[in-house]
Amino acid sequence: MPYVNIKITDENVTSQQKAELIEGVTELLKIVLNKNPETTVVVIDEVSTDNWGIGGQQVTERRKKGK
Amino acid sequence: MPYVNIKITDENVTSQQKAELIEGVTELLKIVLNKNPETTVVVIDEVSTDNWGIGGQQVTERRKKGK
Amino acid sequence: MPYVNIKITDENVTSQQKAELIEGVTELLKIVLNKNPETTVVVIDEVSTDNWGIGGQQVTERRKKGK
Amino acid sequence: MPYVNIKITDENVTSQQKAELIEGVTELLKIVLNKNPETTVVVIDEVSTDNWGIGGQQVTERRKKGK
Amino acid sequence: MPYVNIKITDENVTSQQKAELIEGVTELLKIVLNKNPETTVVVIDEVSTDNWGIGGQQVTERRKKGK
Amino acid sequence: MPYVNIKITDENVTSQQKAELIEGVTELLKIVLNKNPETTVVVIDEVSTDNWGIGGQQVTERRKKGK
Numbered sequence: 001m002p003y004v005n006i007k008i009t010d011e012n013v014t015s016q017q018k019a020e021l022i023e024g025v026t027e028l029l030k031i032v033l034n035k036n037p038e039t040t041v042v043v044i045d046e047v048s049t050d051n052w053g054i055g056g057q058q059v060t061e062r063r064k065k066g067k
Numbered sequence: 068m069p070y071v072n073i074k075i076t077d078e079n080v081t082s083q084q085k086a087e088l089i090e091g092v093t094e095l096l097k098i099v100l101n102k103n104p105e106t107t108v109v110v111i112d113e114v115s116t117d118n119w120g121i122g123g124q125q126v127t128e129r130r131k132k133g134k
Numbered sequence: 135m136p137y138v139n140i141k142i143t144d145e146n147v148t149s150q151q152k153a154e155l156i157e158g159v160t161e162l163l164k165i166v167l168n169k170n171p172e173t174t175v176v177v178i179d180e181v182s183t184d185n186w187g188i189g190g191q192q193v194t195e196r197r198k199k200g201k
Numbered sequence: 202m203p204y205v206n207i208k209i210t211d212e213n214v215t216s217q218q219k220a221e222l223i224e225g226v227t228e229l230l231k232i233v234l235n236k237n238p239e240t241t242v243v244v245i246d247e248v249s250t251d252n253w254g255i256g257g258q259q260v261t262e263r264r265k266k267g268k
Numbered sequence: 269m270p271y272v273n274i275k276i277t278d279e280n281v282t283s284q285q286k287a288e289l290i291e292g293v294t295e296l297l298k299i300v301l302n303k304n305p306e307t308t309v310v311v312i313d314e315v316s317t318d319n320w321g322i323g324g325q326q327v328t329e330r331r332k333k334g335k
Numbered sequence: 336m337p338y339v340n341i342k343i344t345d346e347n348v349t350s351q352q353k354a355e356l357i358e359g360v361t362e363l364l365k366i367v368l369n370k371n372p373e374t375t376v377v378v379i380d381e382v383s384t385d386n387w388g389i390g391g392q393q394v395t396e397r398r399k400k401g402k
Contacts, residue, residue, distance in 0.1 A: 058216070287392070
């Protein structure tokens with residue numbers, strides 16, 4: 001029954017990597033809290049680097065500086 | 068003043084269906100809690116089936132199996 | 135499989151009212167989008183009126199003015 | 202360490218405006234709560250006017266009426 | 269830089285279990301996407317069973333029926 | 336009409352500080368995007384330091400180490 005939302009920047013994440021995140025988080029909740037995988041929901045949001053800020057700056061700008 | 072966020076998979080939801088969800092949720096909050104519809108906000112997120120997991124699996128994979 | 139998050143101010147909402155919101159939203163998603171109620175998740179967040187702002191003001195202040 | 206999520210309608214917001222929102226919110230958290238800008242995360246979601254409801258209506262419809 | 273939100277029912281989760289969830293998710297994002305653990309944020313929300321619905325019903329009610 | 340969610344750790348934030356966050360964010364959205372303050376919603380979530388992780392660790396642990 002847990003609900004997990006993963007927000008990451010939209011930078012060429014493959015479908016295989018998403019599958020691994022979903023499987024891994026679901027497994028983690030089973031191991032740590034004995035949650036039933038059948039009703040564990042995972043939603044991945046890919047966010048444009050223009051729309052993600054850290055350190056007061058867009059990630060787009062940080063990437064240009066090699067961060 | 069309530070805020071409602073509805074997350075569903077991105078599978079051909081029509082504008083008319085979205086209108087019905089918005090109207091229905093707003094009405095429900097008026098009936099149950101007497102909330103003023105004028106300030107009830109509803110946001111619908113349509114999520115790619117690659118990015119939605121349940122049972123440890125992407126919905127894309129589940130759809131292939133007829134689930 | 136839908137996930138719905140309802141945020142309301144924390145002002146004496148009863149367990150019965152919460153049950154009605156959960157039942158109502160789940161039914162709405164079945165009617166409009168044919169979503170299976172068994173995997174529809176609804177989470178209600180009750181937020182302190184000090185922590186909710188509208189019109190640039192805390193709801194606590196607005197309530198004092200009879201809004 | 203704060204996390205801020207800003208949801209707005211998807212109506213021609215420029216990259217420059219997004220940069221200003223990110224900078225402004227990060228600065229605000231520094232001034233009010235002395236939060237370290239280096240770990241303040243801001244995520245902006247732009248939502249289709251079809252998917253945003255207020256007053257029980259899609260914003261798309263409200264725009265047509267000049268609201 | 270990823271942001272992860274884990275919502276679970278408020279049913280005696282220990283601080284140790286929370287630490288394991290935080291560590292596990294952060295590690296997963298490092299393994300799968302090579303994300304820097306130093307800026308990975310994880311927020312756990314514990315939700316009252318009265319406020320969590322699945323199958324159109326409060327979890328409180330489901331627990332009484334042994335589900 | 337914007338919706339802003341601010342998540343911070345639950346560490347003695349005063350009602351006055353919350354009022355300043357709400358006023359500041361609402362003003363920022365008016366200045367940058369000309370959004371109407373009357374319908375701008377701000378919700379502040381205060382999260383226990385046990386439930387907030389960064390760098391793979393609970394903030395509670397980090398505070399003990401003077402971080």
